[in-house]
Amino acid sequence: MKRTHKCREVTRDLIGKEISVSGWIHRRRDHGGVIFFDLRDEDGLVQVVYNPESKAMFSLAETCRNEYVIFSKGEVRERPEGTANDNLLTGQVEIIASDLEIINSSLPTPFQLDEYASVGEETRLKYRFLDLRRSEMQDNLRLRSKVSTALRSHLDKENFVEIETPLLTKATPEGARDYLVPSRTFPGQFFALPQSPQLFKQTLMASGFEKYFQFAKCFRDEDLRADRQPEFTQLDIEVSFADSEEVINLITEMIRRVFKETLSIDLGEFPKISYHEAIEKYGIDKPDLRNPLQLVEVKEIFKDCEFKVFSEPANDKDSRIAAMKVPNGKLLTRKQIDDYTDYVGTYGAKGLAYIRIDDPTKGREGLQSPIIKFIEDPILESLLSILEVKEGDIVFFGAGKNNIVNDSLAALRDLVAKDLDLLTCDWAPCWVVDFPMFEKNKNGDLTPLHHPFTAPNCSIEELIKDPLAALTDAYDVVLNGTELGGGSVRIHDKEMQQTVLNLLRISNDEAEEKFGFLISALQYGCPPHAGLAIGFDRMIMLMTGSESIRDVIAFPKTQTASCLLTEAPGEAALDQLEELHIRFHGLDKEE
RNA sequence: GGACCGGUAGUUCAGUUUGGUUAGAACGCCGCCCUGUCACGGCGGAGGUCGCGAGUUCGAGUCUCGUCCGGUCCGCCA
Numbered sequence: 001m002k003r004t005h006k007c008r009e010v011t012r013d014l015i016g017k018e019i020s021v022s023g024w025i026h027r028r029r030d031h032g033g034v035i036f037f038d039l040r041d042e043d044g045l046v047q048v049v050y051n052p053e054s055k056a057m058f059s060l061a062e063t064c065r066n067e068y069v070i071f072s073k074g075e076v077r078e079r080p081e082g083t084a085n086d087n088l089l090t091g092q093v094e095i096i097a098s099d100l101e102i103i104n105s106s107l108p109t110p111f112q113l114d115e116y117a118s119v120g121e122e123t124r125l126k127y128r129f130l131d132l133r134r135s136e137m138q139d140n141l142r143l144r145s146k147v148s149t150a151l152r153s154h155l156d157k158e159n160f161v162e163i164e165t166p167l168l169t170k171a172t173p174e175g176a177r178d179y180l181v182p183s184r185t186f187p188g189q190f191f192a193l194p195q196s197p198q199l200f201k202q203t204l205m206a207s208g209f210e211k212y213f214q215f216a217k218c219f220r221d222e223d224l225r226a227d228r229q230p231e232f233t234q235l236d237i238e239v240s241f242a243d244s245e246e247v248i249n250l251i252t253e254m255i256r257r258v259f260k261e262t263l264s265i266d267l268g269e270f271p272k273i274s275y276h277e278a279i280e281k282y283g284i285d286k287p288d289l290r291n292p293l294q295l296v297e298v299k300e301i302f303k304d305c306e307f308k309v310f311s312e313p314a315n316d317k318d319s320r321i322a323a324m325k326v327p328n329g330k331l332l333t334r335k336q337i338d339d340y341t342d343y344v345g346t347y348g349a350k351g352l353a354y355i356r357i358d359d360p361t362k363g364r365e366g367l368q369s370p371i372i373k374f375i376e377d378p379i380l381e382s383l384l385s386i387l388e389v390k391e392g393d394i395v396f397f398g399a400g401k402n403n404i405v406n407d408s409l410a411a412l413r414d415l416v417a418k419d420l421d422l423l424t425c426d427w428a429p430c431w432v433v434d435f436p437m438f439e440k441n442k443n444g445d446l447t448p449l450h451h452p453f454t455a456p457n458c459s460i461e462e463l464i465k466d467p468l469a470a471l472t473d474a475y476d477v478v479l480n481g482t483e484l485g486g487g488s489v490r491i492h493d494k495e496m497q498q499t500v501l502n503l504l505r506i507s508n509d510e511a512e513e514k515f516g517f518l519i520s521a522l523q524y525g526c527p528p529h530a531g532l533a534i535g536f537d538r539m540i541m542l543m544t545g546s547e548s549i550r551d552v553i554a555f556p557k558t559q560t561a562s563c564l565l566t567e568a569p570g571e572a573a574l575d576q577l578e579e580l581h582i583r584f585h586g587l588d589k590e591e
Numbered sequence: 592g593g594a595c596c597g598g599u600a601g602u603u604c605a606g607u608u609u610g611g612u613u614a615g616a617a618c619g620c621c622g623c624c625c626u627g628u629c630a631c632g633g634c635g636g637a638g639g640u641c642g643c644g645a646g647u648u649c650g651a652g653u654c655u656c657g658u659c660c661g662g663u664c665c666g667c668c669a
Contacts, residue, residue, distance in 0.1 A: 033626030047629070066619090083627055091629085108620055111602050116630055117618070118603055122661050175669045195669085222668040346594070346665055407665095451669040504669095548662095559662065 001071050001101060008044025010076055010090045020073040021046065021095065022103065024133070025066055027114070035061045039072070042138070047085070047094040048072050057100045067106035067113070073099035121550070125564040128555055140552050143262060144540045148215060150258045151235060158250070160211040160237070165200035167193055167217065173506055173514050174452060176220035179230070187581040193219035193231075196533060198453060199518050201238040202490055205529040206521035210240040215536065224559045226548045227482070227538055231557075235539075237487070238531030244473040244489055247530050248272075248431055251477060251485070255429070263543060267429050270477070274434040283322065283398075283410035285435075288481025289428035291417040295322040295398075295409055301382050302399075307374035309353070313399045321399040322409055325387050326416055329394025330356060336419065337394075343415060344398070344408035352412075353397040357389045371397075414481065429479045435488075437463070437470035438503070446503055450474045453497070453518075454488040460499050467503050475532070484539055487532020494522045 003022040010019065023041035035050040035058070050061040064070065074097040085091035110127055111119040113134050124131040131137055152162070171178045171192035178192035194200075197216045204212050216236045224230065239247060252270045259265045271289070278285050281294045299321045302314035313319030326332070332340075341352040359366030364380065372380060387395055396412060398405035417423055437456045438446040446467055448454060456463050456470040463470050474488035491497045497519060501511045511519060540552040550556035557563055577584060 027629075027631095029628050029631050031626055031628065031631075032624065034628080035626095036628055036631085038629070049627085052626080080627070083629090085629055088629080108601070112619065112630095114630065120598090120603080120661075122598090123602070125661090172669090176667085198669095220668060223666085225668085226663070228668070348665085411664095448669055454669090558660090560660085562660095564661090 001103075003071065006044055007039055007041045007046040008089055010044075010046045010093060010095060012078070012092055014076040015078055015093060017076050018073065018098075019076055019095070020071065020099075021048070022071045023069070025064055025068045025070060028064060028066065030062065037061075037064070037070075037072075039070070044090065045088060046090040047079075047088070048074065048097050049094050050097050050100065054098065057097065060100050060102065061097075064100075064102065065106065065108070067109055068102055069104040069106075071099075071101040071103055072097050122564065125550075125556070125558065128565045132554065137551070140540070140544045140546060141554060143544055144552055146262050147258055147540060147543065148235075148536070150261050151254065152215075154254050154257055155211075155213045155237070158211065160213045161209050162213055162215075163204060163209065164214060165194070165197040165204075165216065169194050169200075170514070172199065173510070174448070174504070176222045179219045179221050182580040182582055184580055195220050196234060197236050198451065199515050201236055201531065202453065202518060202526075202529065203521050205238055205240050205490075205492075206524065206526040210527075212239075212531075213237045216533075221561075224557070224561060226550075227541065229537065229549055229553060229556055230561045232549070232553075233536040235485070235534040235536050236531070237533065238529055240527040240529045242528075242530045244433070244475055244530060247487060247532055248433075248475055248477075251532060251534075252431075255477070255479075255484070259427075259543070265427060267427050267479075270429045270431055272431045272433050275432055275436065276434065278432050279406060282413065283406035283408075284481075285432050286476065286478045286481055286483045287410075287430070287432075288414060288417075288423075289430055290423040290425050290480060291413060292422060292424055293324055293326060293413045293417060295324050295413070296387060297321070298323045298383060298386060298397075301379055301386070305375060305379055307371070309351075309371075310375075310397075310399050313401075313405075316401075318402055319400055320402050320405050321397065322405050323383070323387055324396045324398075324409055324413060324416075325389065326394045326396065326420070327390065328392050328420070329416075330358075330392040331420060332394060332416075340396070340412055340415065344412055347408035347411055348404040349398060349400065349408040352408075353399070355395045355397075357384075357391060357393045357395070360384070360389055360391055427480065429477065429484075432476045432478055433474070434471050435474040435476075436468065437472050437500075438467050440468070445505065448500075448504065450486065450488050452500055452504055452506070453490050455491045455496065456500070457489075460496055463496075463499060463503070473530070477532070477534070479539075479542055482538055482542055483535070484542070485532050485534035487530065489528070489530040492522060492526045492528045494519060497522060 004019045005021055007021055007023055021039055023039045026038040026040035026045060029036040033052055037048045038045050039048050050058055052058045072095065074095040076093050077096050079092060079094050109130055111117060111123055113130060115135060168181060168191040172195060175195050181191040181193065183189045183191060196218045197214060201212055214236045216234045217231055218234050219231050221230060256267050259267050275285055278287050280297055283295055297320060299314050302310040302321055305311045310321055313321055337354065344352050353371045355367055355369035355372060357366065358368055364372060389395065398409040435449050439449055441447045450472065454472050454474050456472050458470050472488055476486035477484045491500060498508055498511065537549045537552055541549050544552060546552055555563065555565060562568065
C-alpha cells in the first residue's frame with residue numbers, strides 16, 4: 001500500500017507502466033458508468049479513472065467523497081483523443097485504476113477547498129488545518145520556507161553564527177507592553193517574553209561572536225493590525241566592528257539575492273533617503289517609492305497671507321504647509337474628494353483644501369477651489385509657479401501641526417495613487433537613514449526614535465547640550481512603503497549608554513536593575529557593533545502579495561489576539577494559579 | 592480607549608432603506624439517473640435559535656439600546 005509515484009510525476013514518461021499513488025480526492029466526477037478522481041498530493045494533481053469492469057473497486061469508488069485519502073494502483077495511459085487537459089501538468093495522461101483503497105474518509109468539509117470558493121476568515125481560522133490545504137496557503141508557507149532557507153544559506157556563507165536566545169527573560173524598559181510569565185519558584189516575580197533579542201545579541205557581541213543571526217520569535221502585547229501579530233518572527237542580525245555602511249551593503253545584497261533566487265525578481269538599486277527628506281517629500285519615514293506623488297513644502301509663501309488656515313501654520317515652527325500635486329487629478333470625482341476629506345480627518349486633519357487647475361493660462365479664472373478666494377494674487381501666482389501646474393492637475397494641501405499634515409498627506413498619497421492607479425513599478429526598495437536620536441512625545445518627554453541602545457553620532461557633551469539635534473547611524477530598509485527592517489550602530493560605551501538612558505529618565509540604578517548584564521558587558525571589552533532586524537513575516541507578506549500577515553503564518557491570532565483553532569487563551573485551573581502564587585480577582589466591570 | 596464595516600442554510604451572499612403570508616439564490620450535502628468528464632451534467636430532496644439579550648410594536652431578519660464575535664483603521668506598537 002505504498003505509493004510508487006507522486007501525482008505530478010505521472011506524465012508521458014510513465015505510459016504503459018503500472019504505478020500507484022496516494023493522496024486526497026480533490027474532486028470527483030461520477031458519470032454513472034465511469035468515475036474520475038482528481039487526486040491531489042502536496043505538489044500535484046492527476047486524474048484517476050475507475051471503470052465498472054472491476055465491480056468491487058467500482059462500487060467502492062462510488063462511496064468516495066471529496067478529501068478522502070486513498071491509495072490507488074493502475075496503468076498510466078495516454079488520454080483518449082480530445083480529452084487531454086492542458087490546464088493540468090499531468091493532463092496528457094491518466095491512471096486506469098485496477099485497485100482502490102480508502103485510507104481515511106472525510107466528513108464533508110465546512111467550506112470548499114477549491115480555488116473558486118470564497119470563505120470568510122473566521123471560518124478559515126477555525127478550520128485552519130483545512131484552510132492550509134488550499135493552494136494559496138500551501139504556496140505561501142512553501143515560499144516562506146524557501147526564503148528562510150535562502151537567508152540562512154546566505155548568512156552561513158558570510159560566516160554568520162546562528163545562536164538562540166531565551167524566550168523566558170526579563171522585561172525591558174520602554175517599548176511595547178510585555179507578555180508576562182509567572183515564576184513558580186519566585187513568588188510574585190515574572191518572566192517577560194522578549195520583544196526582540198536586542199540585549200542578548202549585543203551581549204553576544206561582547207562574547208566575541210562577531211557575526212550573529214537568529215530567526216527570533218518576538219512578542220508584543222499591543223493592538224493588532226493587518227500587518228501586526230502579537231508573536232512574530234524577526235531575522236535578527238548583528239556584526240562586530242561594522243559601521244552602518246557595512247550593514248547596509250550586507251543586507252542589500254542579502255535581500256536582492258533572496259528575491260532573485262526565490263522569485264526571480266531583480267530589485268535593482270536601493271537608493272538612500274535621509275529621514276528628513278523622507279518626511280518632507282512623503283510625510284512618512286517609510287515612503288512607497290513606486291508612487292510618483294510628492295509633497296512640496298510651501299510654508300514660506302503663506303507667511304503674510306490673510307487666510308488664517310494657512311497663515312497660522314506658516315508662522316508656527318511646529319507646523320507645515322504641504323502641497324501634493326496630482327497630475328490629471330481632474331479624474332477624481334467630487335464624491336472621492338469628499339471621501340478624502342473624511343479620510344484625512346481620521347488622522348486629525350481639520351479639512352482638505354484643494355485647487356483644481358482647469359486652465360493654467362487663465363490665472364484665477366482657470367482654477368476651481370473652495371479656498372482661492374481667500375488667497376491674494378501674488379501668493380497664488382507664486383504657489384502655481386512653484387508647483388508648475390498643468391491643465392487637469394489637482395493640488396491638495398495640508399496645513400497644520402507637522403505630525404498631522406505628515407500623517408494625513410502620507411495616507412492620502414497612498415490612497416490617491418491606488419485610486420488613480422499611479423504606481424510606476426512593481427518593486428521599489430530604499431534605505432531611510434540619518435534618523436534623529438530622539439523626538440518629543442506628547443508629554444514633552446524625550447523618546448528614542450529607534451531604541452535606547454542606538455548610538456548618536458556625536459559626543460556625550462553635544463548630546464546633553466541638544467539631544468533633539470542629535471542624529472544617529474540608524475537605518476530602515478523599506479520596500480513598497482512597508483518597513484522591512486531597521487537597525488543601527490549601537491552604543492558600546494558605558495558612559496554613553498548611561499547618558500542616553502538618563503536623558504530618557506532612566507536612572508543608573510534602574511538601568512542596573514533592568515539590564516545590568518548589558519551595562520556590565522560593555523565594561524569588559526565590548527567591541528563596537530551594528531546590526532538590524534528584518535520583519536520576516538512582513539517580508540513574506542510582500543513576497544507573496546498577501547493582504548494580511550495572517551496569510552503567511554500557519555496559525556495566526558485574530559485581532560483580539562485569540563486563536564480560533566485552539567481557542568487560546570483559556571482559563572487556568574485554580575491549583576495551577578495556586579502554584580504560581582496568583583489570585584484571580586474576577587471580572588470586575590466597575591470603574 | 593475611539594471610529595467604521597460585517598454577523599441570515601454547511602459555505603458565500605441577497606433580503607434591512609420603506610416592519611406585514613411559508614426568509615430566498617448559488618455552491619456544497621443527500622437520493623435517483625448518466626461510460627469521457629475535468630469547477631461534468633439532469634431530476635428530486637433535506638437543510639435556518641436571521642450572533643446573543645432586552646425594548647418599541649397588533650406584528651421585528653428589518654426600528655432602538657446593550658452585548659459578544661470577525662475585520663479595517665486611529666491611538667498604541669522603542
